[in-house]
Amino acid sequence: MILGSKFILNQCTKFFKQLYSTSLRELTPTERLNTLRRMALPKSRENPVIMKLESPEFKSIFTQELNALVSLFKEYGYEIRIAGGAVRDLLMGIRPTDLDFATTATPTQMKDMFTAEEVRMINMNGEKHGTITPRINDKENFEVTTLRIDVVTDGRHAEVQFTTDWLLDALRRDLTINSMFLGLDGSVYDYFFGYDDLQKHRVVFVGDATTRIQEDYLRILRYFRFYGKIALEANKHDEETLKVIKENASGLKQISGERIWTELKKILEGNFAGDLMVTIVERDIAPYIGLPSNVNVEELKKVWEQSGHLKLHAITLLSSLLNNQDDAVALNARFKLSAYERDLAVFVVEHRAPKLHPNPLMPYQQLVLKSKYRPMETKKMLTEVLKYNNSPYLEEFVKWDIPKFPVSGKMLREQGIEIGPVMGAVMTKLKHYWADNDFNLSAEELLKEVPVLRRS
Numbered sequence: 409m410i411l412g413s414k415f416i417l418n419q420c421t422k423f424f425k426q427l428y429s430t431s432l433r434e435l436t437p438t439e440r441l442n443t444l445r446r447m448a449l450p451k452s453r454e455n456p457v458i459m460k461l462e463s464p465e466f467k468s469i470f471t472q473e474l475n476a477l478v479s480l481f482k483e484y485g486y487e488i489r490i491a492g493g494a495v496r497d498l499l500m501g502i503r504p505t506d507l508d509f510a511t512t513a514t515p516t517q518m519k520d521m522f523t524a525e526e527v528r529m530i531n532m533n534g535e536k537h538g539t540i541t542p543r544i545n546d547k548e549n550f551e552v553t554t555l556r557i558d559v560v561t562d563g564r565h566a567e568v569q570f571t572t573d574w575l576l577d578a579l580r581r582d583l584t585i586n587s588m589f590l591g592l593d594g595s596v597y598d599y600f601f602g603y604d605d606l607q608k609h610r611v612v613f614v615g616d617a618t619t620r621i622q623e624d625y626l627r628i629l630r631y632f633r634f635y636g637k638i639a640l641e642a643n644k645h646d647e648e649t650l651k652v653i654k655e656n657a658s659g660l661k662q663i664s665g666e667r668i669w670t671e672l673k674k675i676l677e678g679n680f681a682g683d684l685m686v687t688i689v690e691r692d693i694a695p696y697i698g699l700p701s702n703v704n705v706e707e708l709k710k711v712w713e714q715s716g717h718l719k720l721h722a723i724t725l726l727s728s729l730l731n732n733q734d735d736a737v738a739l740n741a742r743f744k745l746s747a748y749e750r751d752l753a754v755f756v757v758e759h760r761a762p763k764l765h766p767n768p769l770m771p772y773q774q775l776v777l778k779s780k781y782r783p784m785e786t787k788k789m790l791t792e793v794l795k796y797n798n799s800p801y802l803e804e805f806v807k808w809d810i811p812k813f814p815v816s817g818k819m820l821r822e823q824g825i826e827i828g829p830v831m832g833a834v835m836t837k838l839k840h841y842w843a844d845n846d847f848n849l850s851a852e853e854l855l856k857e858v859p860v861l862r863r864s
């Protein structure tokens with residue numbers, strides 16, 4: 409029985425590969441749809457409606473505006489359903505953050521309909537790929553995308569053909585768990601056993617994994633992100649999927665650093681982040697996403713094991729792979745990090761080596777006042793450093809209030825120092841002196857040092 413189903417699966421996979429070796433582009437539009445459908449059928453469910461959803465999360469998505477949108481499509485005789493991520497989330501009992509809609513109406517049909525009904529449409533950039541965004545009652549926007557197949561993909565951009573076949577739109581999606589539709593009456597349409605995979609906590613591509621990945625190489629990272637989201641155990645990957653991922657990893661080179669970082673960050677913030685990063689490194693994916701070729705995977709393993717429970721910032725965990733500050737600078741060049749993320753990467757690498765002092769927190773407290781960043785920001789970054797090291801003093805450091813520097817500008821003016829660069833320089837030196845003396849000096853004691861510091 410098991411052998412039998414494996415045989416069928418292999419045959420299907422062969423068939424998929426054969427088809428994609430002759431480009432879809434060479435076929436006529438009708439031939440394309442027919443061929444894809446023929447290919448998909450053996451892997452799909454005969455009756456796609458698997459249940460009726462009635463959960464409170466589902467009910468909570470209905471607003472007056474959504475009801476108006478749905479009535480409009482009904483009136484004009486077009487089908488509309490919720491698609492992809494939101495269906496997955498609802499089936500997991502999660503209220504989705506955003507809803508994507510799919511429809512049998514073409515973009516032109518939608519435009520005609522909304523124009524006739526005097527519904528404003530915004531952001532027409534998506535039209536080429538089938539997306540129209542009506543704004544209902546001047547209150548709520550809905551992204552509605554025409555069912556489509558991807559005719560040509562270069563791994564980043566798609567040339568699309570519209571269709572009214574729901575199965576084919578499901579087939580072009582990345583993972584089975586992301587390929588379901590939800591009718592507004594609660595009917596769940598699941599062509600590729602996404603619900604079964606969700607229940608089994610399995611992350612697998614729709615149809616042929618190679619094809620799905622080559623349509624958009626970012627899907628490699630999406631695989632790991634969704635693994636973190638739905639799997640129950642750290643390292644229970646489908647070996648065949650990992651093999652295909654490894655074979656295609658070099659395609660990630662052509663994906664923009666910003667897109668990679670958006671995805672990678674979510675992996676680093678999710679479940680099993682450290683384990684997933686280890687897999688990413690061990691399957692030789694790291695160099696293609698802009699990580700150094702000689703990443704320190706042992707350090708990552710150590711940090712994950714000791715500090716994984718501490719909710720590390722994505723950058724903190726990622727920094728464990730970096731060998732030095734140059735690596736952090738290179739990472740920023742590829743990922744276009746935010747200013748804080750960039751500073752944090754450099755800072756963690758610079759300060760992660762334990763600092764020895766009879767009073768273990770003192771070097772960190774001193775640094776808060778002495779670093780080039782503002783004290784609050786330095787404290788935040790140092791908290792990450794202490795988490796990185798799973799320091800027993802973490803809690804104490806977080807609770808520590810940054811002491812108020814006792815000397816004011818007015819006091820310095822009374823010492824004959826003019827407002828301006830000289831005062832700034834003296835103030836900084838005084839602050840360092842104060843920190844170096846463990847914050848124990850009073851204003852008078854500090855002011856005594858002014859003439860000395862002025863000369864130095």
Ligand SMILES: Nc1ccn([C@@H]2O[C@H](COP(=O)(O)OP(=O)(O)OP(=O)(O)O)[C@@H](O)[C@H]2O)c(=O)n1
Pocket residue numbers: 491492493494508580581582583586587624626627630
């Ligand atoms: N590279 C991609 C990106 C998206 N999709 C499809 O488009 C849907 C919406 O994409 P997106 O919003 O990026 O992801 P979600 O699955 O909705 O996840 P999230 O909750 O993070 O938004 C996905 O569910 C999937 O069906 C895809 O097939 N391939």
Ligand SMILES: [Mg+2]
Pocket residue numbers: 493494506
């Ligand atoms: Mg989404």
